[in-house]
Amino acid sequence: MTSTIEAPEANPIGFGRMKRKEDPRFVRGQGNYVDDLQLPGMLYGAVLRSTLPHARIVSIDTSAAEAHPKVKAVITGKTLETLNLAWIPSLSHDVLAVLATDKVRFQGQEVAFVVAEDRYSARDALELIEVEYEPLDPVIDAKQAILPGATVIRDDIAGKTDNHIFDWEAGDKAATDAVFAAAEVVVTQDMLYPRVHPAPMETCGAVADMNKVTGKLTIWCTTQAPHAHRTLYALVAGLPEHQIRVVSPDIGGGFGNKVGIYPGYVCSVVGSILTGKPVKWMEDRSENLMSTSFARDYHMHGEIAATREGKITGLRVRVLADHGAFNNTAQPTKFPAGFFHIFTGSYDLQAAHCAVTGVYTNKAPGGVAYACSFRVTEAVYLVERMVDCLAGELGMDPAELRMKNLLRKEQFPYTCKTGWVYDSGDYPRALELAMEIAGYDELRREQAEKRKRGELMGIGISFFTETVGAGPKKHMDILGLGMADGAEVRVHPTGKAVVRLSVQTQGQGHETTFAQIVAEQLGIPPLDIDVVHGDTDNTPFGLGTYGSRSTPVSGAAVAVAAQRVRDKARIVASAMLEVSPDDLEWEKGRFFVKGDPSASKTIQEIALGAHGTVELPEGVEGHLDADCVYDPPNLTFPFGAYICVVDVDRGTGVVKVRRFIAVDDCGPRINPMIVDGQIHGGLADGVGMALMEVIAFDKEGNCLGGSFMDYLLPTSLECPSWELGMTVTPSPHHPIGVKGIGESATVGSPPAVVNAVLDAIGVRHADMPLTPAQVWRAMQGTPLRTDLAIE
Amino acid sequence: MQVTMTVNGNEVTATIEPRLLLVHFIRDHLLLRGTHWGCDTSNCGTCVLWMDGEPVKSCTVLAAMANGREIRTVEDLERGGVLDPVQQGFIEEHGLQCGFCTPGMMMTARWLLDHNPDPSEEEIREAISGQICRCTGYKNIVSAIRWAAEHPSTTEVNA
Numbered sequence: 008m009t010s011t012i013e014a015p016e017a018n019p020i021g022f023g024r025m026k027r028k029e030d031p032r033f034v035r036g037q038g039n040y041v042d043d044l045q046l047p048g049m050l051y052g053a054v055l056r057s058t059l060p061h062a063r064i065v066s067i068d069t070s071a072a073e074a075h076p077k078v079k080a081v082i083t084g085k086t087l088e089t090l091n092l093a094w095i096p097s098l099s100h101d102v103l104a105v106l107a108t109d110k111v112r113f114q115g116q117e118v119a120f121v122v123a124e125d126r127y128s129a130r131d132a133l134e135l136i137e138v139e140y141e142p143l144d145p146v147i148d149a150k151q152a153i154l155p156g157a158t159v160i161r162d163d164i165a166g167k168t169d170n171h172i173f174d175w176e177a178g179d180k181a182a183t184d185a186v187f188a189a190a191e192v193v194v195t196q197d198m199l200y201p202r203v204h205p206a207p208m209e210t211c212g213a214v215a216d217m218n219k220v221t222g223k224l225t226i227w228c229t230t231q232a233p234h235a236h237r238t239l240y241a242l243v244a245g246l247p248e249h250q251i252r253v254v255s256p257d258i259g260g261g262f263g264n265k266v267g268i269y270p271g272y273v274c275s276v277v278g279s280i281l282t283g284k285p286v287k288w289m290e291d292r293s294e295n296l297m298s299t300s301f302a303r304d305y306h307m308h309g310e311i312a313a314t315r316e317g318k319i320t321g322l323r324v325r326v327l328a329d330h331g332a333f334n335n336t337a338q339p340t341k342f343p344a345g346f347f348h349i350f351t352g353s354y355d356l357q358a359a360h361c362a363v364t365g366v367y368t369n370k371a372p373g374g375v376a377y378a379c380s381f382r383v384t385e386a387v388y389l390v391e392r393m394v395d396c397l398a399g400e401l402g403m404d405p406a407e408l409r410m411k412n413l414l415r416k417e418q419f420p421y422t423c424k425t426g427w428v429y430d431s432g433d434y435p436r437a438l439e440l441a442m443e444i445a446g447y448d449e450l451r452r453e454q455a456e457k458r459k460r461g462e463l464m465g466i467g468i469s470f471f472t473e474t475v476g477a478g479p480k481k482h483m484d485i486l487g488l489g490m491a492d493g494a495e496v497r498v499h500p501t502g503k504a505v506v507r508l509s510v511q512t513q514g515q516g517h518e519t520t521f522a523q524i525v526a527e528q529l530g531i532p533p534l535d536i537d538v539v540h541g542d543t544d545n546t547p548f549g550l551g552t553y554g555s556r557s558t559p560v561s562g563a564a565v566a567v568a569a570q571r572v573r574d575k576a577r578i579v580a581s582a583m584l585e586v587s588p589d590d591l592e593w594e595k596g597r598f599f600v601k602g603d604p605s606a607s608k609t610i611q612e613i614a615l616g617a618h619g620t621v622e623l624p625e626g627v628e629g630h631l632d633a634d635c636v637y638d639p640p641n642l643t644f645p646f647g648a649y650i651c652v653v654d655v656d657r658g659t660g661v662v663k664v665r666r667f668i669a670v671d672d673c674g675p676r677i678n679p680m681i682v683d684g685q686i687h688g689g690l691a692d693g694v695g696m697a698l699m700e701v702i703a704f705d706k707e708g709n710c711l712g713g714s715f716m717d718y719l720l721p722t723s724l725e726c727p728s729w730e731l732g733m734t735v736t737p738s739p740h741h742p743i744g745v746k747g748i749g750e751s752a753t754v755g756s757p758p759a760v761v762n763a764v765l766d767a768i769g770v771r772h773a774d775m776p777l778t779p780a781q782v783w784r785a786m787q788g789t790p791l792r793t794d795l796a797i798e
Numbered sequence: 799m800q801v802t803m804t805v806n807g808n809e810v811t812a813t814i815e816p817r818l819l820l821v822h823f824i825r826d827h828l829l830l831r832g833t834h835w836g837c838d839t840s841n842c843g844t845c846v847l848w849m850d851g852e853p854v855k856s857c858t859v860l861a862a863m864a865n866g867r868e869i870r871t872v873e874d875l876e877r878g879g880v881l882d883p884v885q886q887g888f889i890e891e892h893g894l895q896c897g898f899c900t901p902g903m904m905m906t907a908r909w910l911l912d913h914n915p916d917p918s919e920e921e922i923r924e925a926i927s928g929q930i931c932r933c934t935g936y937k938n939i940v941s942a943i944r945w946a947a948e949h950p951s952t953t954e955v956n957a
């Protein structure tokens with residue numbers, strides 16, 4: 008069925024479309040973002056950044072800045088060294104310079120921090136700091152960086168003589184080589200998933216307030232993971248964890264950009280400690296684009312093996328992963344390439360192998376961000392491009408080729424060749440539905456006619472399998488912290504409730520959907536349920552919102568906690584009705600006596616009873632609350648089939664996305680309106696990455712994507728009116744069957760757009776972004792290398 | 799220097815630095831935080847408010863240039879406890895997620911509807927094309943503005 012926006016119904020008690028509880032404050036301009044915070048006596052921080060990508064710091068003279076009448080403190084790497092904070096652990100078992108001490112290693116790296124009375128004075132003072140640099144050769148191209156003899160970027164690491172970070176592989180190499188040796192058809196293609204940036208509309212920032220009297224440090228921060236941040240601050244700065252409070256207020260979009268701890272946050276804390284005043288730091292857009300967590304930058308060499316009839320037999324990939332100057336990718340420890348090894352995608356094949364090498368370059372650190380589900384984005388792009396290359400080689404329709412190789416319903420749970428256990432799915436049905444909505448055959452006919460007239464129209468397909476909800480503690484941790492999440496549900500005496508979450512919304516609508524999860528279990532209206540999140544002082548521990556993990560992990564914790572509340576409510580109700588608990592039956596919102604539905608207690612009556620004088624059985628405590636720490640038994644595997652239709656102007660190379668059809672299966676939908684919204688946003692990301700977005704560098708190491716003049720994001724004119732469809736396959740291992748949706752569309756859509764454009768122009772491959780220049784060059788047979796400056 | 803302007807119907811006078819941007823004046827001095835700041839290059843439109851009845855990017859206007867002018871911000875959309883249809887439309891049609899672009903989008907939408915009460919989808923897309931939303935993919939913003947066009951007066955108090 009096609010999901011359309013139904014007429015708004017009254018607020019459902021449980022799942023269903025309902026308006027968001029958070030919206031009334033946002034539409035009034037009453038959101039509470041970090042930069043909205045104003046504390047008495049608050050000072051402002053600003054970061055001095057390196058103008059060079061690679062240089063030795065000879066000297067830093069801060070005297071003129073310190074003499075500025077409005078400046079309260081100037082912090083350099085030297086200051087931080089005395090506090091043992093010049094370097095902090097990265098998220099990937101490397102270290103990260105807070106303020107550079109020895110060298111700068113990328114353009115835009117943090118060199119000094121000024122604290123002043125106001126925003127503008129802080130910036131003025133940056134101009135007064137003199138830094139003498141001794142320039143070094145910049146290492147910008149990952150392919151050069153890995154070669155022997157390349158200039159060593161990380162000479163801070165003892166004994167380091169190259170730029171190599173790690174080698175990692177998955178799958179059975181020997182079996183894969185054998186499949187390739189025996190293959191009837193092998194297609195090989197190099198491709199780059201260029202460096203892009205999540206660029207949430209709100210940049211990153213913090214307000215740090217160290218209360219000297221109580222010793223309590225409060226940090227309001229643009230973080231997707233407040234609890235993880237607090238623990239890291241405690242570990243790194245040696246501050247007692249109970250004396251740190253991290254608050255993530257309203258967040259203006261995250262998309263993975265706000266997972267890590269940035270130097271500006273640490274400097275705000277130090278600034279507050281030094282001045283005894285609250286310090287606000289809010290980066291500007293250029294700082295955000297040039298220095299904070301980028302995404303992708305994967306150079307991939309793909310090979311696909313198949314029979315002449317189009318049965319895919321093997322997949323082999325080598326990746327050179329550009330991690331920038333510090334290895335600071337946010338992903339589970341055991342997986343330095345994230346979940347890239349789900350690159351076999353949605354297909355049944357005999358063997359697969361991938362080998363990933365990480366390399367340092369003189370670029371900003373990061374790599375796992377932008378709604379990528381820990382690099383599933385790169386994996387899906389690789390396989391979906393390879394399948395299209397194969398279709399071209401075999402002269403087969405790409406839909407037919409996919410249909411022939413998609414996993415079948417009866418194969419689930421399916422263990423793929425690199426070890427993932429896909430939970431559930433009906434893939435052919437999703438693709439059929441997408442083709443039906445698109446009118447696929449008709450589109451191909453139209454395309455054939457247009458071709459005869461010399462017009463360029465393209466149809467691109469992608470099918471993706473996501474893997475989200477990280478993750479089982481036995482396999483997954485970040486810096487030793489298990490990826491389980493806590494939740495607490497408490498029903499007040501009058502039957503209203505509060506649910507406390509470890510995860511943090513950045514626009515996903517948790518205040519609504521998590522209330523709906525509780526409502527579904529307890530029959531309490533969502534409007535009667537307060538959702539508390541984002542403040543470490545009053546929420547349970549958990550690792551936060553990224554990798555589409557909120558609903559799969561925290562949603563499960565909430566559902567289980569609510570079920571435990573219901574179990575307790577049964578006992579209370581049985582005491583109130585003087586029957587055995589087993590004689591009670593639940594119907595949403597009340598327990599009634601089997602065979603006598605009129606003898607019943609509503610959840611509200613039970614709540615009052617639980618807090619009242621009802622005599623409860625031996626060992627049962629009063630009140631009505633429960634908690635849960637949810638350790639997922641497996642990840643969840645949302646999937647979808649996407650079809651993109653484009654028109655390309657032959658003379659200019661301009662691509663117009665005419666239609667985009669997206670069929671998603673994320674299991675049951677808690678709030679279909681919100682799910683559709685999540686998909687829409689991700690599809691826009693896909694159009695952006697495929698056609699416009701790239702952080703490129705010139706030979707001197709200058710970042711060429713440092714503003715919205717250069718880093719182009721899709722507007723209302725580049726985006727079509729999305730056409731959505733859905734199938735619903737519950738996850739068998741999840742308490743409420745839901746799989747997560749936050750990143751599906753960002754993961755799945757780029758290859759559909761690229762496949763469509765390449766289909767239109769009849770070129771096997773050209774790298775993203777398919778700007779007019781790139782499309783035009785591709786049509787001439789000389790596509791550009793998009794990560795380096797256009798010659 | 800001293801500036802005087804009308805902001806949401808109230809006259810304000812302040813002593814400011816000549817270089818102060820209007821967006822910072824509105825946010826940091828007048829504490830009207832609904833107007834946001836999202837870029838340095840006049841591209842994002844999170845800062846859109848009205849000056850003398852026209853939407854402007856307040857990051858690209860000096861507070862000094864607003865001297866003697868009339869400013870209207872998102873805080874003034876709701877009147878007498880009744881949301882503007884545009885505000886209601888954004889709620890009804892899920893036209894916002896993180897809410898950061900929303901005030902700017904709504905100010906442009908209100909202006910559009912004042913000048914073109916029944917805009918087509920293309921006209922709406924054109925009107926908001928100078929503003930970026932990273933969350934919604936725009937479709938629901940278009941629907942939200944259409945909703946407002948179809949419900950020119952809302953009566954729901956304190957939705």
Ligand code: FES
Nearest residue numbers: 836837842843857
């Ligand atoms: S702040 Fe981006 S356009 Fe004004």
Ligand code: FES
Nearest residue numbers: 895899931932933
């Ligand atoms: S709602 Fe987040 S940027 Fe538009």
